[in-house]
Amino acid sequence: MNDLGKVKKIIIKNPLKLDCGKEISNFPLAYETYGKLNEKKDNAILVFHALTGDQFASGTNPVTNKEGWWSHALGSGKALDTEKFFVICANVIGGCLGSYGPNTIDTKTNKLLGTNFPIITINDMVNAQYNLLDFFKIEKLFAVAGGSMGGMQVLQFVSNFPNKAQVAVPIACTASHSAQNIALNELGRQAIMADGNWQNGLYAEKEKNPDKGLAVARMAAHITYLSKKGLQEKFGRKLQERDNIKFGFDADFQIESYLRYQGSVFVDRFDANSYLYITRAMDYFDLTKKFNGNLSKAFEKSKTKFFVISFTSDWLYPTSENRDIVIALNAIGADVGFVEIKSDKGHDSFLLNVPDFLNTLKNYLSSTYFNLNEKRI
Amino acid sequence: MKKEYKIISELIQSESKTLDVGCGNGELIKYLLENKTINIRGLEISKKNVQNCLSKGLPVIEGNAENDLTQFPDHSFDYVILSQTLQAFLRPEKVIGELLRVGKKAIVTIPNFGHWKVRIELLLKGTMPVTENLPHEWHNTPNLHMCTIKDFFNFCEKRNIEIFKSLALNKEKITNINKSNLKYKNLISELGIFLINRK
Numbered sequence: 001m002n003d004l005g006k007v008k009k010i011i012i013k014n015p016l017k018l019d020c021g022k023e024i025s026n027f028p029l030a031y032e033t034y035g036k037l038n039e040k041k042d043n044a045i046l047v048f049h050a051l052t053g054d055q056f057a058s059g060t061n062p063v064t065n066k067e068g069w070w071s072h073a074l075g076s077g078k079a080l081d082t083e084k085f086f087v088i089c090a091n092v093i094g095g096c097l098g099s100y101g102p103n104t105i106d107t108k109t110n111k112l113l114g115t116n117f118p119i120i121t122i123n124d125m126v127n128a129q130y131n132l133l134d135f136f137k138i139e140k141l142f143a144v145a146g147g148s149m150g151g152m153q154v155l156q157f158v159s160n161f162p163n164k165a166q167v168a169v170p171i172a173c174t175a176s177h178s179a180q181n182i183a184l185n186e187l188g189r190q191a192i193m194a195d196g197n198w199q200n201g202l203y204a205e206k207e208k209n210p211d212k213g214l215a216v217a218r219m220a221a222h223i224t225y226l227s228k229k230g231l232q233e234k235f236g237r238k239l240q241e242r243d244n245i246k247f248g249f250d251a252d253f254q255i256e257s258y259l260r261y262q263g264s265v266f267v268d269r270f271d272a273n274s275y276l277y278i279t280r281a282m283d284y285f286d287l288t289k290k291f292n293g294n295l296s297k298a299f300e301k302s303k304t305k306f307f308v309i310s311f312t313s314d315w316l317y318p319t320s321e322n323r324d325i326v327i328a329l330n331a332i333g334a335d336v337g338f339v340e341i342k343s344d345k346g347h348d349s350f351l352l353n354v355p356d357f358l359n360t361l362k363n364y365l366s367s368t369y370f371n372l373n374e375k376r377i
Numbered sequence: 378m379k380k381e382y383k384i385i386s387e388l389i390q391s392e393s394k395t396l397d398v399g400c401g402n403g404e405l406i407k408y409l410l411e412n413k414t415i416n417i418r419g420l421e422i423s424k425k426n427v428q429n430c431l432s433k434g435l436p437v438i439e440g441n442a443e444n445d446l447t448q449f450p451d452h453s454f455d456y457v458i459l460s461q462t463l464q465a466f467l468r469p470e471k472v473i474g475e476l477l478r479v480g481k482k483a484i485v486t487i488p489n490f491g492h493w494k495v496r497i498e499l500l501l502k503g504t505m506p507v508t509e510n511l512p513h514e515w516h517n518t519p520n521l522h523m524c525t526i527k528d529f530f531n532f533c534e535k536r537n538i539e540i541f542k543s544l545a546l547n548k549e550k551i552t553n554i555n556k557s558n559l560k561y562k563n564l565i566s567e568l569g570i571f572l573i574n575r576k
Contacts, residue, residue: 327448339428
């Protein structure tokens, strides 16, 4: 792993009771900010990242030297306009870019925690990040936003802290992980655990990472982020630097080569145990459970304005599941907008250059900010 | 038709909760928000229009009135507006039923197919009417179920729907419609505006 000493962190002193029953305290939460907090402190947006994201949502990630995961949406003049908004993004607990996670050193043993790290949930992640409001002395956020697992955190945040955000933008997500979602995550976990190097999660001691397992997990997951049409258009049956098939198990097809590449670059930036913990947190996510299956109750106390967004070709968190959130909000007369954006780019649409999505989000945020905070009668 | 918006605005009480079904690009919602203290939502089928509305910060949901009104609980709105859209539905009767379930009252406006210009088109030319208000031709019209003011009046009567107010709009002039002037209003009015309720 790269040097994580330089990333910004807050140390959360207050004890946090996790859903699994354990209590943690004095733990680090790594974060990054974009733009400036204004004097009234009413322009802050808390962005939540997805499964393999991190706090470096925009610009160049100093640890991986790659472009931030939401560079299309976040920056000067973009949908989350840093000329206007102050954007905070934290690495979730369980993550591997500086927040308390499996690659945190246990001060008692001086070893990495590995699978001694406690099981965490989306609820725990959100509760940990709530401390950022105190840290920045922000009474109320303008918005909480995120896609995929980030969207789940948006929903959980509003449910836990009903009046701490004026606007909530859950994108391409669900209120309850489906059997298919769990199945796909389990596939990834089994790939990691089947790698001999995994060593019950204590691979750091052997200095050999379960890279093969993690790469396979990533390859499988990557397929679920794209649409069939998108794959077919981009790759079809095109061959990889050869005129004919070779009658072997090399990467004959471009799609194979592409997936292998995705797997290999992923292992350089992500920790296998983090992958296990975070996918588990997603699988445990069911916002309706606490409310006897009635999702509306999760939002009953909130006056937050919702903007739910889904994508036509997203089969991982399809429109129907996003619409369930809208239906639950309508049932309690909440203020909600919803659109399904047309895109062939699958679940990944929220990360990519999809103009209808980015323009609508940009204009929604700026006009809503104006209506709520700038308009004077 | 800004006059139509003004009439609708006058039919709605302040502080009420309103749903605009088939809200298009949100013009009526915007007009009502600017002229009234009102809690309003929109439902719209076209993605482009929905994106347009949301871009203005208007709380609009993408959906089809024929299927997606079911998500709203009974009487969850004080008013449900259906402005010049009834004729475009496959099953207008079902939609009216849903409007009256979701809303305590409904405001329905209809482009009047009984207007004399429409009648003349068919009578003299022998072709399907094309007018300023109904500019489409038979093969490309979105309007599946055109009706006249009289048709809608009779429809309500037969189905035990109470008409609180029925107004006719012609060349920016608003008049009341009642049983005795129905024939005449049906001939000269471009638009009918009805405030209705389930009896």
